Amino acid sequence: MRALVIEDNSDIAECIIESLSQMGITCDWFSEGHYFEASIAVATFDIIILDINLPDTDGFTILKKYRLSESQTPVLIISARISVEDRVHGLNIGADDYLVKPFALNEFEARVRALLRRDTKTKSETITFGDISYNQTTREFSIYDKVLAPPPRERAVLEILIKKQGDVISKEHIAQTIFNFDDLADISAIEIYIHRLRKKLKDSMVTIATHRGLGYALELNENP
């Protein structure tokens, strides 16, 4: 999972980034609005956190332009503007949710989760594939009743795979989702994460299949 955060207050941004990474979401943060277009041009994001009052432009303008390009990525506006009119305006021009500052971290996280759930094929809290189940709220994996707790990057990879429910996903797409602009995006690292995950799924009926030249996909093991 990867989020784009546009917020000019660095303290708030840091808190948001920390909170998002606790949720296993990779973040790219910019304090000025003009980085927005450059970012979405070169990377794919699962969610965008957008402030309205920015030093160079305002969030509404950015959002309007972004929605004109028919992008579907959920956008959560965080703003200190208190009026209902601003909120309604934000939602009308294509924001998916609007959070008024100050807000509690819990509420922020709940709303981010709700927005991310929209993106998956299933809207229920738990996604299952074979004997693996994934709780979207707690972000925990389990095989039968045994909890599986992989490190954040591996978890992120498995998340992408289980959400696509057996569809093939390219290595590049995975890399883009789990690394931010500051990481040294080494695609070969993905192979290591896949390798480690396969080990952890040894006892399960699910395996990660490699489709040469295409990418990876979850598959049910025919010979348990």
Next chain:
Amino acid sequence: MRTRKFFTTLHGRLLKWLVIPLIVLSFAHMYSIKNNTRITSTELFDRVLINLALSISQYSISSEGDLFTVDLLDLIRKTTKDKLYYKVLGPSGSFLVGYHNLPEPPDGIKKIDNHIEIYNATYLGEPVRIVAISTLSKHSRYSGWSKTFVGQTLKDREQFTNNVIWDNLTRIVLLITVISILTFISLNFALKPLKQLIFDIKNRDIHDLTPIVNLGLPEEIASLVRGINELFIRLSKQISLSRRFLENASHQLLTPIAALTLQCDLALRKQQSPESISSLNRIKANADRISRLANQLLHLSYAEASAFDYKKETPVNLAEIVKVCVADLTELSKVTEIECKLSNTMIKANNTLITEVINNLIENSIKYGGKDNHILIETFVENDEAILQVSDQGPGIPPELRQLVTERFFRGTNDESGSGLGLAIVKEVMLVHHGSIEIDSVENGKGTKIRCSFPAYSPS
């Protein structure tokens, strides 16, 4: 007091400046008329008296001092209502006929044409005007200078003068009255557009700053209207400036508070020691209070800075806003029982401000509602008024404090956590929505019932 007020009106002022000088001028005019008339009448009556004296003199000489005939006496009486006295002295001063003790002319009196003397005197207790004429007769018996005196009381002269004065006085009074009435009427006509203007301004919405339309107003009033319109333009500019200031202020205030609460939340997750957790919780509680206060202040300023135009607001359903507010309540309120009796109630209002009103009312009811609180929120329409009513089971507000609690920063004696802004905001918001707030007890002084009345909205 009332007359004093009258003289500050335009009618009063104009009358004051017109009628008082007119009266003073009239007095002067009357005075000069009186003098002139007296001089004229003296001259006229003196001339008559001289002629009469000449006739009497000729008659008495020619009749050799005989008594006057009835015809002559009649003729003399017809000329005047005054009493006439006469005497004729013959050449050597011998008395011929008449009232022998008629006063002689005082010494040193100037003679007219060398043989006529005119003077005032008193005869038989009355003021008289006397003419003495010396005539030279060549009669057989009385040849030489004889002297004829004719005296006349002053009633005719006075009456003549008085008639002239009264006549003039009546005309002047009539003139002043007519001028006053005409002034009144013309002023009424002239002030008609001004009255219309006052009516228009009085009935204006407090937030309506569109220029006043000038339809054929007299130039004096038109320039007043231009002045007012210029003021409106400056006011609108000022309002949009303060609105922008508020937007900036709200951002500047709320952003650091947001950072503070978020950092508290994060720190709480990492902390293990109970002391740190407790202090972090206290920091967070205070940060929440600051944020609530900042929010309230901003809403109060929004309401005051007329950040919205009542006329342009779209109709909203009070019941729907209450539902959203109740659904958005934080953990704080979850311990309190809240009952809603909501019927659809449409009003023309600003959503943000009404939300703030409802939040403040619920917050107050929770805070001051006591232990076994039960809050009842109602919306309904009654006699063309849309009512939002919130009641609780608390100790209630004593009647003498009910006016005070809507003042800014007023807080009850044992109220530590309140900001003292809640009801001030409610009052302010009600004001800009053309509504009113009423504080009462639920029953027998127990419980607080706050009733907000808005003008009900009907699509027509």
